[in-house]
Amino acid sequence: MGNFAYFPHTEDDIRVMLDRIGVRSLDDLYSDVPADFIYNKEYDLPDALSEQEVRNFFEELGKKNVQLKVFAGQGAYDHYVPAVIPYITSRSEFLTAYTPYQCEISQGTLRYIFEWQSMICRLTGMDVANASMYDGPSAAAEALRMAVSCTRKRNKVVVSTKLMQNVLDVVKSYLKYPDVEVVYAWDVLEELGPDVAGVIVPSICRHGIIQDLSGVADAVHAAGALLIEYCDPSALAVLKTPAEWGADIAVGDGQSLGIPLCYGGPYVGFLACKSEYMRKLPGRIVGQASDKDGKRCFVLTLQAREQHIRREKATSNICSNQSLMALWVTVYLSLMGPEGLRKVNELSFAGAHYLYDELLKTGCFEEAFPGRPFLKEFCLKPLVPVDVLQQKLLDAGFFGALELDGYVTFCVTERRSKAEIDALVAVIKEIAL
Amino acid sequence: MRYYDKLIFELSHPGRTGYSLPDGFEGSEASKTVSLTLDPTADAVPPLTLPRVAWVLEASLPSNLLRESKLDLPEVSEVDVVRHYTNLSQMNFGVDTGFYPLGSCTMKYNPKINEEIASHPLFAGLHPLQPAETVKGAQAVIDGLDAALAAITGMKHFTFLPCAGAHGELTGLMLMREYHMARGDSARTKVIVPDSAHGTNPASAAVCGLEIVEVKSGADGLVDVESLKPLLGPDIAGIMMTNPNTLGLFERQIGKIAKLVHDCGGLLYYDGANMNPLLGKVRPGDMGFDIMHLNLHKTFSTPHGGGGPGSGPVGVGERVLPYLREPRTSGFHGNFGVMLRAYAYILMLGKQNVKMAGPLATLSANYIKESLKDCYKLPIPTICKHEFVFDGLVNDGAREGKAGATTLDVAKRLLDYGFHAPTIYFPLLFHQALMIEPTETESLETLDEFIAVMKKIAAEAAEDPDILHGAPHNAPIGRPDETAAARNPILKA
Numbered sequence: 001m002g003n004f005a006y007f008p009h010t011e012d013d014i015r016v017m018l019d020r021i022g023v024r025s026l027d028d029l030y031s032d033v034p035a036d037f038i039y040n041k042e043y044d045l046p047d048a049l050s051e052q053e054v055r056n057f058f059e060e061l062g063k064k065n066v067q068l069k070v071f072a073g074q075g076a077y078d079h080y081v082p083a084v085i086p087y088i089t090s091r092s093e094f095l096t097a098y099t100p101y102q103c104e105i106s107q108g109t110l111r112y113i114f115e116w117q118s119m120i121c122r123l124t125g126m127d128v129a130n131a132s133m134y135d136g137p138s139a140a141a142e143a144l145r146m147a148v149s150c151t152r153k154r155n156k157v158v159v160s161t162k163l164m165q166n167v168l169d170v171v172k173s174y175l176k177y178p179d180v181e182v183v184y185a186w187d188v189l190e191e192l193g194p195d196v197a198g199v200i201v202p203s204i205c206r207h208g209i210i211q212d213l214s215g216v217a218d219a220v221h222a223a224g225a226l227l228i229e230y231c232d233p234s235a236l237a238v239l240k241t242p243a244e245w246g247a248d249i250a251v252g253d254g255q256s257l258g259i260p261l262c263y264g265g266p267y268v269g270f271l272a273c274k275s276e277y278m279r280k281l282p283g284r285i286v287g288q289a290s291d292k293d294g295k296r297c298f299v300l301t302l303q304a305r306e307q308h309i310r311r312e313k314a315t316s317n318i319c320s321n322q323s324l325m326a327l328w329v330t331v332y333l334s335l336m337g338p339e340g341l342r343k344v345n346e347l348s349f350a351g352a353h354y355l356y357d358e359l360l361k362t363g364c365f366e367e368a369f370p371g372r373p374f375l376k377e378f379c380l381k382p383l384v385p386v387d388v389l390q391q392k393l394l395d396a397g398f399f400g401a402l403e404l405d406g407y408v409t410f411c412v413t414e415r416r417s418k419a420e421i422d423a424l425v426a427v428i429k430e431i432a433l
Numbered sequence: 434m435r436y437y438d439k440l441i442f443e444l445s446h447p448g449r450t451g452y453s454l455p456d457g458f459e460g461s462e463a464s465k466t467v468s469l470t471l472d473p474t475a476d477a478v479p480p481l482t483l484p485r486v487a488w489v490l491e492a493s494l495p496s497n498l499l500r501e502s503k504l505d506l507p508e509v510s511e512v513d514v515v516r517h518y519t520n521l522s523q524m525n526f527g528v529d530t531g532f533y534p535l536g537s538c539t540m541k542y543n544p545k546i547n548e549e550i551a552s553h554p555l556f557a558g559l560h561p562l563q564p565a566e567t568v569k570g571a572q573a574v575i576d577g578l579d580a581a582l583a584a585i586t587g588m589k590h591f592t593f594l595p596c597a598g599a600h601g602e603l604t605g606l607m608l609m610r611e612y613h614m615a616r617g618d619s620a621r622t623k624v625i626v627p628d629s630a631h632g633t634n635p636a637s638a639a640v641c642g643l644e645i646v647e648v649k650s651g652a653d654g655l656v657d658v659e660s661l662k663p664l665l666g667p668d669i670a671g672i673m674m675t676n677p678n679t680l681g682l683f684e685r686q687i688g689k690i691a692k693l694v695h696d697c698g699g700l701l702y703y704d705g706a707n708m709n710p711l712l713g714k715v716r717p718g719d720m721g722f723d724i725m726h727l728n729l730h731k732t733f734s735t736p737h738g739g740g741g742p743g744s745g746p747v748g749v750g751e752r753v754l755p756y757l758r759e760p761r762t763s764g765f766h767g768n769f770g771v772m773l774r775a776y777a778y779i780l781m782l783g784k785q786n787v788k789m790a791g792p793l794a795t796l797s798a799n800y801i802k803e804s805l806k807d808c809y810k811l812p813i814p815t816i817c818k819h820e821f822v823f824d825g826l827v828n829d830g831a832r833e834g835k836a837g838a839t840t841l842d843v844a845k846r847l848l849d850y851g852f853h854a855p856t857i858y859f860p861l862l863f864h865q866a867l868m869i870e871p872t873e874t875e876s877l878e879t880l881d882e883f884i885a886v887m888k889k890i891a892a893e894a895a896e897d898p899d900i901l902h903g904a905p906h907n908a909p910i911g912r913p914d915e916t917a918a919a920r921n922p923i924l925k926a
Contacts, residue, residue, distance in 0.1 A: 004786045004789070005544075006542055006544060006781070007786070008874070008876035009793055009796075009877070013876070017799075018796070020800055020804060021799045022803070023799075023816075026792040026793075027792075030683075032685055033683050034688060036688065037687070037719055039713075039714060042784055043584050043585065043713070043784045045784040045787060046581075046783055048780075048783025048786050049780045049781060053780075054550070054781060055550075058550045058777065059553075059555070061570040061574060062554075063555065065555055065559055065570040065571055066566075066568075067558055068563065068567060070558075072560055075561075075765075082452060082511075084451070084511060086552065087515075088518045091522040092527050092528075092530075093523065093527045093529070094522050094525060094527070094739055095543070095548075095739075096530075097737065098535055098739070099740040101854075103910070104909065104911070105524070105853070105908055107436075108525030109739040112518070113739075114440070114924075115441050115926070117924055118440075118926040122504065122505050129924075129925070134600055134741075134763055135596065136764060138762065145640070170761050173760045177610050178640065178642035179642055212497065238499060239498060239499065240498055240499060253764070261559055261560050262559070263568065263765070263769040264767070264769055265767055266768040286924070287922045287924050288918065288924075289913040290917070291913045292911045293911055295910050296438060297910040297913050299913050299915050301915065301918045303919075307599070307635075308632040308859070309632070310632075311632050312636055312638065314639070316640060317599045317633050318599055318600075319598070322742045323739035323742075324739055324742060325738075331518060334441050334451065334507050334509055334514045336451070337451065337452070337506050337507060338503070338505070338506045339508075340450060340452035341504070343452075346489070350489070353488040353493070373495060373498060390564075394567065414455075418458065
């Protein structure tokens with residue numbers, strides 16, 4: 001012993017400690033465990049590796065992945081990541097802290113969460129945001145549960161099938177067992193009725209079309225239900241906000257705000273609402289306070305909603321958040337500012353529309369939704385076999401043309417240059433020949 | 434730690450920027466016109482024709498789709514951002530700052546090689562929907578971690594979708610329900626939860642539409658088998674247990690409990706929040722558990738990140754295996770970056786070091802317990818596992834006209850001495866609960882320093898509890914008025 005970097009105990013240390021406790025061996029510390037349950041065999045694990053061997057191991061595994069130029073979205077977007085962010089988020093005072101229970105020595109975490117809440121409110125136009133959720137899809141599911149608890153004696157929710165598939169899948173799982181009726185509809189307004197508590201719609205549909213939600217909030221409210229909008233927060237720099245559409249709750253995934261793709265996570269969900277539903281919010285919330293000398297400070301607040309106090313009567317079982325990813329987004333939004341985030345959208349928009357036009361020119365596609373407005377993600381109707389198309393792109397180092405509802409989707413962010421787009425189009429032109 | 438009072442918004446100066454993007458998209462060309470129609474969710478709206486000017490967003494999109502209000506984000510330079518967040522970080526205490534004996538949270542050291550692996554560019558750029566043949570390395574990480582966790586726990590396989598422990602509980606309870614429903618056993622809608630359980634257990638059960646039945650602990654702090662028996666029946670979906678329980682005590686009747694629950698047709702769920710003392714020593718699968726979650730951010734050394742991201746993979750035994758892929762509780766593959774870290778940690782541990790992890794954590798906890806039991810009330814004096822609970826001070830200093838020092842006061846005074854506080858007022862079984870978990874990564878010297886400080890605080894309390902009432906004295910802020918903050922919530926700038 002004493003030769004493993006993470007265990008500081010020497011043989012002598014162990015002896016001193018055992019003597020204090022009054023037992024003879026480490027095994028004696030498990031005398032309360034029935035012998036049948038002690039695992040005396042060798043664990044079926046690899047031999048311990050040195051740090052350099054661990055490095056080499058992951059390097060070799062990493063080489064088995066194919067690095068592709070990403071022309072796909074569907075909930076995960078390849079946006080530019082400012083160099084500053086990982087340096088800030090890897091500061092170990094942030095990285096190695098727990099949930100800020102002891103506020104006097106956690107003001108760093110509490111302040112950035114307060115900034116995150118503020119920025120989410122400013123992006124969405126909502127009054128209150130929580131400290132973050134696991135991801136966008138689970139935030140959507142929690143918002144629907146929240147709508148049921150905000151309305152009286154209403155037990156049905158209406159879910160737009162225009163939402164992306166991963167959102168639909170998670171919502172379906174979350175709402176399978178609680179006593180909530182879920183109706184899936186392309187046109188949510190047709191399903192309104194006196195038992196509907198909440199309706200969730202996307203601001204950009206699964207096909208990339210920017211939704212015109214005129215009149216939706218009025219109709220939902222007239223039926224006595226809450227409107228939840230699922231949105232891409234990056235796009236909110238330029239698109240009408242959930243508040244402007246009249247939504248009561250806004251949810252979505254913060255990944256588009258500069259979080260690396262990282263094979264699907266960690267990302268961060270957000271959940272914001274109008275102030276009247278504040279006490280129904282799930283999760284942690286940070287509020288401003290004063291200390292005994294009147295100094296401004298920040299604390300976890302409104303905790304009477306939460307599981308550690310209310311147990312089974314809590315608004316949700318969520319007990320943590322994706323704090324460090326909320327910091328990631330907060331630093332991103334600080335760096336980008338209103339102009340930077342606008343520019344991200346303008347460049348993505350320009351690139352996506354350029355690709356759209358160029359792809360149509362190849363003759364391999366037809367328009368799927370002619371004239372419908374889109375931002376960075378769009379669908380086309382393929383006129384060539386999709387598997388051939390996808391394989392050609394992969395062979396040339398591109399990831400795009402995901403199959404979706406009989407169409408193929410592409411996505412262009414500001415990270416994709418005109419040269420990269422031209423190269424992708426050139427590959428597809430070869431198929432046309 | 435130095436008090437720093439700015440919010441990023443207060444540094445904003447119109448015209449400053451902290452980003453660097455290309456000036457424009459090179460593909461822009463002369464203006465042209467296309468026909469755009471509004472998305473016809475409403476057929477009544479007539480088609481609209483708009484000019485699309487060189488892919489200029491605002492000129493091309495219908496104006497009613499555009500943001501009306503000004504977006505009020507900070508306008509700051511890169512240096513402003515770096516200094517601001519560096520200043521914020523300096524008001525924070527992490528495991529790298531010092532000893533963090535937070536009970537039930539397993540604040541072990543977070544190895545730095547894990548961070549290097551997690552940000553490896555050959556993994557960081559993978560899109561979650563990439564086809565299988567392009568992500569063989571990522572799949573090997575998932576498969577390798579799955580096999581390692583199965584070996585450590587005695588379960589068959591894991592799903593990595595859950596992003597946290599409570600998320601794992603919810604996923605696991607969904608699996609419990611899938612299992613019963615698939616057998617046509619739809620009446621099983623109740624789940625048994627001990628009174629000492631983590632608050633997330635009943636909350637997760639409620640979110641999963643299960644009714645909670647509480648089983649009492651006996652005077653020894655363990656689930657009382659005789660109290661359990663009458664609760665079992667055809668309406669019981671299962672029992673949720675953590676073992677060792679939140680008092681740090683091993684539930685030694687677990688074999689009997691498993692048999693009783695299985696005989697009544699129920700399943701056993703293992704809350705892996707307290708897995709650390711069993712790491713390398715006892716496997717939940719061998720104790721009869723059918724479903725469990727692990728907290729990779731506790732037992733497997735990944736950083737807590739100020740509250741997340743974590744990872745709460747759920748493992749299952751033979752009975753539940755057919756349903757493992759049913760619940761979809763997160764959007765893609767779970768927190769892959771956290772999985773990379775945990776896998777790196779397990780490879781460093783290997784079959785050799787893993788056997789020492791749990792025993793050394795248990796050794797540290799018992800050492801502190803035995804060293805402090807004269808100053809702090811120890812309600813259950815038996816051998817503990819990774820953590821234990823004191824019930825306040827032996828002598829809280831209370832006297833005529835002066836209130837004694839509470840557990841909260843002890844916690845706040847610890848901050849003055851450079852330690853994080855233990856978990857306080859949990860479990861609920863004891864009014865002055867002070868729950869201490871040291872983990873296996875702390876040296877004897879660190880434990881001795883902590884013990885000395887805890888004794889000193891006990892002496893201070895006996896002498897003058899006001900020293901503790903006023904604590905912390907050396908932190909960036911004093912105690913806040915939390916009641917006022919909740920009464921008039923200010924939740925954004």
